Structure formats: structure tokens, C-alpha cells
Amino acid sequence: AQKITQTQPGMFVQEKEAVTLDCTYDTSDQSYGLFWYKQPSSGEMIFLIYQGSYDEQNATEGRYSLNFQKARKSANLVISASQLGDSAMYFCAMREDFYNQGGKLIFGQGTELSVKP
Amino acid sequence: SAVISQKPSRDICQRGTSLTIQCQVDSQVTMMFWYRQQPGQSLTLIATANQGSEATYESGFVIDKFPISRPNLTFSTLTVSNMSPEDSSIYLCSARRGFGNTIYFGEGSWLTVV
Numbered sequence: 001a002q003k004i005t006q007t008q009p010g011m012f013v014q015e016k017e018a019v020t021l022d023c024t025y026d027t028s029d030q031s032y033g034l035f036w037y038k039q040p041s042s043g044e045m046i047f048l049i050y051q052g053s054y055d056e057q058n059a060t061e062g063r064y065s066l067n068f069q070k071a072r073k074s075a076n077l078v079i080s081a082s083q084l085g086d087s088a089m090y091f092c093a094m095r096e097d098f099y100n101q102g103g104k105l106i107f108g109q110g111t112e113l114s115v116k117p
Numbered sequence: 118s119a120v121i122s123q124k125p126s127r128d129i130c131q132r133g134t135s136l137t138i139q140c141q142v143d144s145q146v147t148m149m150f151w152y153r154q155q156p157g158q159s160l161t162l163i164a165t166a167n168q169g170s171e172a173t174y175e176s177g178f179v180i181d182k183f184p185i186s187r188p189n190l191t192f193s194t195l196t197v198s199n200m201s202p203e204d205s206s207i208y209l210c211s212a213r214r215g216f217g218n219t220i221y222f223g224e225g226s227w228l229t230v231v
Contacts, residue, residue, distance in 0.1 A: 033218060043207050045160075045222035052218065091159065095220070103148040103213035103220055107159045 002027045004092050006108035013082045014116050020067070021077040021111045023092030029053075033095040034075040035105065036066065040088040048090075051075055079113075087115045121223035123210055129229045135198045138226045140210030145190035147213060151183070154207040154225075163208075166193040200230045 003026040013019035025034065036048040051059045051066045059066045067076040079086055089112050093105040120143040130136050140149065149166040164172040164185055172185035187193040197204050210223040 035220065037222070043154075043209075043225040043227060045209060045211075045225070047219055047221060050218045093160075103150060103211075104162050104165065105150075105152075105160070105211070105220060107161075109159050 002094055002096060002106050004094050004106055004108035006092055006111050008111045010112045012114050012116060015084060016081055018078060018080045019082055019113065021090050021113065023075045023077065023108060025073050025075060025094050027094065035093040035095065036077045037091045037093060038088045039091060049077070082115045084115050084117060087113060121210055121212055121221055123223035123226050125226055126224060127227040129231060130200050132201055132230055134200055135196055136200065136228065137194050137196045138208050140193045140223055142191045142212050144214065149187060149193045150211045151185060151195045152209045152211060154209060156205065160209065197228065202230045204228065205230045
């Protein structure tokens with residue numbers, strides 16, 4: 001069964017420093033997608049970055065990059081130059097049924113990031 | 118990016134009542150989903166809202182408790198029926214457009230059952 005594991009319940013980082021949020025996954029599918037979302041205290045889920053299982057290069061979106069290590073089944077999120085506004089809950093998620101037009105996401109338990117001034 | 122709006126954003130409900138949450142997407146999407154996030158927990162998929170047919174429910178969720186409608190490609194509703202305090206959660210609508218890789222979420226509906 002597919003599973004997402006985030007082992008860091010909480011993380012602290014100093015403003016302007018980089019931080020890595022860990023995510024490992026388990027799937028028997030060859031094709032899948034990996035996502036990171038940010039959830040501030042308001043509750044909305046903000047899409048950050050996507051990595052497809054066949055993408056050879058690590059995904060990047062502005063200050064966000066995804067360190068994808070397929071053999072290790074890890075998809076860590078790297079946030080560079082942390083800002084106070086980055087303080088939030090971060091969720092790693094995986095999409096099932098990649099080629100069957102699926103859209104269901106399986107989520108990890110989340111990591112709460114706090115950025116210190 | 119798709120814009121997804123949900124109503125209500127927050128509500129306090131009496132035990133035993135039902136509440137319907139609306140989800141409106143700004144453009145046609147192929148798939149819509151409803152998730153529940155209980156306090157301090159991660160998101161769990163309730164069901165896939167299928168246009169023109171009955172929703173597909175995940176294990177542990179039933180139609181009598183969470184009836185879902187999707188009358189067209191841009192709109193869906195989730196009803197939380199006969200509410201109890203255990204139903205206090207954030208309910209989130211999400212959508213995928215075509216074969217795109219991004220799955221978008223609405224702002225969430227915070228329900229508190231007293």
C-alpha cells in the first residue's frame with residue numbers, strides 16, 4: 001500500500017537560512033507524482049512543488065526545490081533563504097493512479113516549520 | 118492556476134444537524150475531491166466527486182453520512198449529516214484540471230460541532 005512518512009513533527013530554522021524537510025514514500029507503482037503543500041494557520045493548502053517519478057531533474061520553484069532520490073524513495077523539500085512567512089505546516093503527498101487520470105492524494109503527517117527572526 | 122472557493126469558510130453547528138459545503142471552481146475540471154482534516158491531523162480523502170454519477174467513497178466513509186453532489190464540471194457540494202463533535206474538522210475541496218500535474222485546494226471549511 002502507498003504510504004508517505006514525514007519523520008519531523010517540528011522544525012526550527014533561522015531567518016535567511018536554508019532548511020530541509022524530509023519525506024519518504026512507499027509505492028509499488030512505477031508511475032507516480034510527489035507533491036509538497038504549505039498550510040498556514042488559515043487552513044488553506046497552498047501548492048508548492050511537484051515531482052514526477054520519471055522526471056530526471058529535481059523540481060525547482062523559486063526558493064523551493066525538491067531533492068528527489070528515487071532509489072531511496074525520498075522526496076525532501078528544500079527551502080532556501082527562509083522567511084518569517086514560511087512558518088507553517090508542510091505536507092508531503094503522493095498521487096495514485098498516475099496514468100489512470102487519478103487525482104487522489106495520500107498525505108504524510110506533516111512538519112511544522114517555525115522560522116526564527 | 119485554478120481558483121477554488123468554498124462556502125462557508127467557518128461555521129459552528131449544533132449536534133444532530135446537517136451542513137452543506139459548497140465548492141466552486143473557476144474553470145472546468147476533470148476531477149474533484151473532498152478531504153477531511155481533523156484537529157492536529159493530516160488530510161484524509163473522503164470521496165471523489167464524479168460528474169453526473171454517484172461519488173466514489175473511501176473506506177470508512179459512507180454516502181448516508183457524507184452525501185456528495187456534482188451537477189456540473191465546476192461545482193460540487195459535500196453534506197455532513199447528523200453531525201457529532203467528532204465531525205469537527207476542516208473540510209477541503211480539491212480539483213485536478215485535465216491531465217495537469219497540479220492538484221489545487223480550496224481555502225477549507227472549518228466546522229465546529231457543539
